[in-house]
Amino acid sequence: MMNQLPVKQCRHCGGEDIRVGWQSDALVTFKRNGLLGNRIKFLICGNCGAILYQCVAEPHRFPQAR
Numbered sequence: 700m701m702n703q704l705p706v707k708q709c710r711h712c713g714g715e716d717i718r719v720g721w722q723s724d725a726l727v728t729f730k731r732n733g734l735l736g737n738r739i740k741f742l743i744c745g746n747c748g749a750i751l752y753q754c755v756a757e758p759h760r761f762p763q764a765r
Contacts, residue, residue: 717744739753741753
């Protein structure tokens with residue numbers, strides 16, 4: 700999914716301890732009223748706890764915007 704981290708350093712505290720977290724109970728859905736969804740992946744600073752980046756786990760499952 701992610702070969703390189705999109706952030707290497709926390710812009711809040713300057714820390715370089717980047718950790719990965721997942722949110723699975725709040726899904727981003729493919730359709731307006733759909734039940735199928737996609738987990739959200741977070742990059743979190745291990746020093747201060749700031750959320751540095753977020754993305755869906757499987758972006759290819761979403762329809763293209765028109």
